[in-house]
Amino acid sequence: MKQYAGIIALGVMAVAAAVFLRETPAPQEPATPLPQTTVNRTDPDQAGSDTPILGTAPARTPSRTLPKSSGFDFYVLSLSWSPSYCASSEGASNRQQCGTSRRYGFVVHGLWPQNENGYPQFCSSGEPDRVPDATGRAMFDIMPSMGLIGHQWRKHGSCSGLTQKEYFALTRAAFETVKLPQTISKGSKDQTISADGLEKAFLSANPGMSQQGIAISCDGGRFAEVRICLTQDLKFRSCQQVDRQGCQIKTMTIPPIR
Numbered sequence: 001m002k003q004y005a006g007i008i009a010l011g012v013m014a015v016a017a018a019v020f021l022r023e024t025p026a027p028q029e030p031a032t033p034l035p036q037t038t039v040n041r042t043d044p045d046q047a048g049s050d051t052p053i054l055g056t057a058p059a060r061t062p063s064r065t066l067p068k069s070s071g072f073d074f075y076v077l078s079l080s081w082s083p084s085y086c087a088s089s090e091g092a093s094n095r096q097q098c099g100t101s102r103r104y105g106f107v108v109h110g111l112w113p114q115n116e117n118g119y120p121q122f123c124s125s126g127e128p129d130r131v132p133d134a135t136g137r138a139m140f141d142i143m144p145s146m147g148l149i150g151h152q153w154r155k156h157g158s159c160s161g162l163t164q165k166e167y168f169a170l171t172r173a174a175f176e177t178v179k180l181p182q183t184i185s186k187g188s189k190d191q192t193i194s195a196d197g198l199e200k201a202f203l204s205a206n207p208g209m210s211q212q213g214i215a216i217s218c219d220g221g222r223f224a225e226v227r228i229c230l231t232q233d234l235k236f237r238s239c240q241q242v243d244r245q246g247c248q249i250k251t252m253t254i255p256p257i258r
Contacts, residue, residue, distance in 0.1 A: 067170055069232045070161035071123075073116050076242055077174045078109035080225040082144070083187060083255040087222065097144035105187045105257050106180055108142045109225055110152040111171040113159045117241065123159035131164060139168055142175050170234075177234050179205040187257030193223070195247040202226060212238035215246035223247075223254045 069075075082105060085091040086098035097104060113120055129150075136149040143149050149168075157167040181201035184191070193201075195216040203209050213229040213236055224247075229239035 066173065066233055067162050067166035069113070069170075071159065072113035072120055074114050074232065074237060074239065075174065075230045075234075076112045076114045076119075076239070077178065077228045077230055078112065078225055079106045079175070079178070079180075079228070080109040081105070081223050081254065082107050083257055084219065084222040084224050086258075087255050088219070094145070096147075102144065103257050104144055105185050107144055108139075108171060108175050109148075110156050111160075111167070111174050112156045114229070114239070114242070120159040121155050125158045125161075127153075127158065127164050129154050129158075131168075135164055135168060139172070142172065174230060174234055177230065178202075178228060181205045184254060187254075189256050191254040192251050193254060194251050195249070198223065198226070199246075202228075206236065209236040210238050212240060212243050215242050215244075217245075218247035218249055218252045221249065221252055223252050 082097060082102075086094070091098050096102070097107075131146070131150045131153050133146070136143075136146045139149055143152070153164060153167065157164065157171075160167050160170075162170065181204070184198070184201060195218065198216050199211060199214050202214055203211060209228070215227045217224045217227065227242055227245075229237050229242055231237050
């Protein structure tokens with residue numbers, strides 16, 4: 001009798017174990033997270049270009065760190081009106097900028113380190129004087145010739161405390177910081193305007209820009225360029241010395257893009 005009872009007890013235990021195994025889910029392996037790739041916007045190997053790729057977005061974005069300049073107080077961004085230059089005797093012989101297929105409007109004359117009084121130029125740096133073709137040609141959409149690019153690096157970029165690569169990346173970012181007034185930049189027809197009127201067009205298009213932080217330059221009665229003062233992190237600022245050097249004539253012409 002005891003033998004049968006032991007067999008029955010063993011059977012009951014086996015059934016209970018089977019039920020427990022059937023109702024208790026097997027432990028799951030933890031999910032392996034997918035690898036994530038973080039794009040460093042200042043790393044050209046990841047970003048795909050050695051200059052900031054910003055399209056129509058604002059030049060400064062929270063994810064982007066601008067290179068740190070040193071040795072001066074602020075920058076002057078000089079934007080030339082190419083049709084005025086091409087109408088001059090000097091521009092007439094410059095086929096790289098003024099050829100029949102070169103329909104430039106505003107172009108970067110330069111990004112200049114500036115002090116409250118005066119400015120540094122032709123500084124010693126650890127960078128070569130010559131700008132490589134690949135670096136220069138990447139700027140051709142906003143700086144039309146290697147001659148201009150090389151001169152700007154030697155005279156001004158060498159005083160920025162930046163490498164060539166950093167300086168031209170910052171130059172592009174500075175250009176894209178400024179919103180160009182459409183009534184001027186489309187260049188569809190001859191216009192006559194005062195220096196004050198042209199300044200106001202830039203002020204209207206760029207909140208935060210002040211009339212003491214912009215100067216209009218003219219040459220032979222034509223609008224030549226606009227100079228805009230920026231901090232080292234490319235924010236608008238005033239600059240009395242630059243402002244005082246603005247064009248003094250009452251009206252000037254703006255030739256169209258041809």
